[in-house]
Amino acid sequence: MKKHIPNFITLLNLSAGLIACIYAFDDNIQMAFLWVCLGIFFDYWDGFLARALNVKSEIGLQFDSLADMVTSGVVPGLVIYKQLANIQENQELYNLTPETYYMAVVPYIGFIITLGAAYRLAKFNVDTRQTDSFIGLPTPGNALFILSLPMIVSTTHSEFIISLLSNPYVLVVISLLSAYIMNAEIPLFSLKVNPKNLSKYTLQITFIILSAILLLVLKYLAVPVIIVVYILLSVIKNKTASKEA
Helix, strand or coil, rough: HHHHHHHHHHHHHHHHHHHHHHHHCCCCCCHHHHHHHHHHHHHHHHHHHHHHCCCCCCCHHHHHHHHHHHHHHHHHHHHHHHHHHHHHHHHHHHHCCCCCHHHHHEEEEEEEHHHHHCCCCCCCHHHHHHHCECCCHHHHHHHHHHHHHHHHHCCCHHHHHHHHHHCCCHHHHHHHHHCCCCCCCCCCCCCCCCHHHHHHHHHHHHHHHHHHHHHHHHHHHHHHHHHHHHHHHHHHHHHHHHCCC
């Protein structure tokens, strides 16, 4: 019986992703963001329970990636697609005309994120280097980054940020960078901390505390900031380690 518990949690992750898709189609990004966060929460616990109950299996690994593909792959691609489509519909500067009909393909660029997530998840399943840390940004982190963008636009009072994140060129660049950073050969430090040896995890503890402070102060704006800081700290850590080696 216990061997089915992690897979049931994975089903909850997949269900959350499907519900998020519906809300994304309806342009209800706040609810889509909420359900993606819930799916990522389930994604953490299915793996944790599989290890704790000692019921890890190959089907569980594949099932987990399939669920992540929806929650952290399809949903962020769909959100960028909808953002770009809404910009073309609602901003006169980017309205489609008989002369610019070919620009109708632009919103579909958002699904490059989905394609990048699919490749990243497939690669993760066969990459033995990623047992304790990550190489490339994990799909849940990328999903949070992408879904935070429209949330920032809807909650900020900064005209500059609204203009920046409502610019289709910026969103296209973000989509391309998103697909790249998920699959880049950039080792990212693990966030796991052993309470028995805290002195060894100064970087992780500092980062977690900093992230909590940023979330309290910046709200949704903190999400992309935290992701960028995480990547930059990992790059610095890697360079420092290579010099010491």
